[in-house]
Amino acid sequence: MIEQNLLPFRFEIFEAKTCRDTCNAIKNMTVRGAGAIGAAAAYAMAQAVMTSGSPEEIEKARNEIKSTRPTAQNLFYAVERVYTAAKKAGFSAKAAAEEASTIANAEVEAGRKIGELGEPLIRDGANVLTHCNAGWLAFVDHGSALAPVYLAKERGKQVFVYADETRPRGQGARLTAWELSNANIPHAIIADGAGAHFMSKGKVDLVIVGADRIAANGDTANKIGTLDKAIVASEFGIPFYVAAPSYTIDTGCRDGASIPIEERAEDEILYQTGMTEAGEMMKVRVSDPGSKAINPAFDVTPAKYITGIITEKAIIMAAPEDIKRIAG
Numbered sequence: 476m477i478e479q480n481l482l483p484f485r486f487e488i489f490e491a492k493t494c495r496d497t498c499n500a501i502k503n504m505t506v507r508g509a510g511a512i513g514a515a516a517a518y519a520m521a522q523a524v525m526t527s528g529s530p531e532e533i534e535k536a537r538n539e540i541k542s543t544r545p546t547a548q549n550l551f552y553a554v555e556r557v558y559t560a561a562k563k564a565g566f567s568a569k570a571a572a573e574e575a576s577t578i579a580n581a582e583v584e585a586g587r588k589i590g591e592l593g594e595p596l597i598r599d600g601a602n603v604l605t606h607c608n609a610g611w612l613a614f615v616d617h618g619s620a621l622a623p624v625y626l627a628k629e630r631g632k633q634v635f636v637y638a639d640e641t642r643p644r645g646q647g648a649r650l651t652a653w654e655l656s657n658a659n660i661p662h663a664i665i666a667d668g669a670g671a672h673f674m675s676k677g678k679v680d681l682v683i684v685g686a687d688r689i690a691a692n693g694d695t696a697n698k699i700g701t702l703d704k705a706i707v708a709s710e711f712g713i714p715f716y717v718a719a720p721s722y723t724i725d726t727g728c729r730d731g732a733s734i735p736i737e738e739r740a741e742d743e744i745l746y747q748t749g750m751t752e753a754g755e756m757m758k759v760r761v762s763d764p765g766s767k768a769i770n771p772a773f774d775v776t777p778a779k780y781i782t783g784i785i786t787e788k789a790i791i792m793a794a795p796e797d798i799k800r801i802a803g
């Protein structure tokens with residue numbers, strides 16, 4: 476997997492040789508983004524089946540993988556699929572590995588279709604605002620929120636992207652901006668607080684974000700800072716789309732209040748990591764040494780602020796009837 480903690484400064488591949496390696500990579504965000512986490516978790520489950528000596532060990536690994544990050548539904552979906560397929564085949568390593576590959580390949584196809592369905596929403600000359608990173612780094616190929624943008628560019632449309640910086644970990648400033656630079660898509664990184672300014676000035680035509688989990692009523696968990704963009708977009712009449720594969724929908728969660736929200740280490744806020752001019756990665760304190768921080772990694776956007784959810788099957792309204800039809 477790509478070591479995302481080093482981007483955009485250095486491109487390195489991290490080889491996760493064991494289930495434990497893969498779990499650590501998910502926890503420390505070497506791999507991140509709901510789709511990529513799901514695919515990694517699928518392979519972690521397959522790794523566990525390949526090396527475990529007993530069903531009890533496999534069960535233990537299954538729980539360990541599921542405890543790595545709590546919010547992204549794709550992780551739980553992928554682990555359960557691989558576990559079930561392997562169990563049905565008498566905990567066959569081959570069956571587990573094949574199911575993990577099937578999940579990864581299906582994700583490529585889901586991203587492609589999300590691109591196809593979402594692209595017509597982007598008119599020639601459009602300005603799109605996105606939050607966090609929901610591009611190909613967050614998936615296996617294509618991505619979700621950025622898939623329509625890539626396709627619009629491929630089809631010759633002019634598109635400009637406002638990439639929210641996305642503090643504290645800077646997925647927008649580091650990862651989305653890196654993806655867009657590589658694709659030659661005109662863009663600017665903006666401070667997390669600047670979205671309302673640009674929206675109030677009529678500079679944003681639509682907002683597209685990804686999702687970590689979508690509840691049965693359409694409430695959507697995504698990176699912290701998504702909620703305020705949705706409220707502001709609604710205030711200024713700007714369409715706000717969520718792009719995600721249908722398996723990001725968790726019908727077991729009635730509404731957003733039931734979605735578990737990950738709390739991450741306060742150091743992510745108190746310190747920042749970057750690269751010095753000498754090419755060394757360096758962590759520096761950027762806050763008052765006597766202060767503490769609180770770091771929820773996600774927030775929940777109520778369905779009423781969401782114009783539509785772009786899935787691989789259809790663009791649906793964030794309404795329970797539609798969600799039920801498309802889930803799974």
Ligand code: MRU
Nearest residue numbers: 507508509510607609685686698
């Ligand atoms: O904490 P991260 O970087 O894994 O969070 C990622 C996001 O919130 C993305 O917007 C989300 O996963 C949707 S794109 C797969």
